[in-house]
Amino acid sequence: MGDEARGRLKLYLDHDLSYHLAVQLRAQGYDAIGAWEVGNAGLSDQEQLEYAAGQGRVLITCNAQDFVPVYLDWWNAGRHHSGIVTSGQLEFGETLRRLIRLLETLSPSDMTDGIRNLGEFRG
Numbered sequence: 001m002g003d004e005a006r007g008r009l010k011l012y013l014d015h016d017l018s019y020h021l022a023v024q025l026r027a028q029g030y031d032a033i034g035a036w037e038v039g040n041a042g043l044s045d046q047e048q049l050e051y052a053a054g055q056g057r058v059l060i061t062c063n064a065q066d067f068v069p070v071y072l073d074w075w076n077a078g079r080h081h082s083g084i085v086t087s088g089q090l091e092f093g094e095t096l097r098r099l100i101r102l103l104e105t106l107s108p109s110d111m112t113d114g115i116r117n118l119g120e121f122r123g
Helices: 019-027 045-055 064-077 092-105
Strands: 010-013 031-034 058-061 084-086 115-117
Touching: 010 019, 010 045, 019 031, 019 092, 045 058, 045 064, 058 064, 064 084, 064 115
Parallel strands: 010 031, 010 058, 058 084, 084 115
Antiparallel strands: none
């Protein structure tokens, strides 16, 4: 059964998040990749979202000031994506805990075409 059928989110971490977050998430059984792993660290914000959307992944970023306008552009154009989650810069362990809460709380349909903040998943 695929992740989508089980209701599991797949994450795509923007280049502003630690490489080790994706490694730790995968070690715990979650589907997470980083922009740097797939050679996308130099892509524009628009291209990052296009990649995430094409892969059916929720984009995780600490770059809200740039991604909120991209989100609004997509919304206004009727373009679809798997979701965006913004966050402030947090300590590694806290970011990991919040990402796990997000993964355990939301399904792909909860995130489709949406934008959330990782602060919602403090615990």
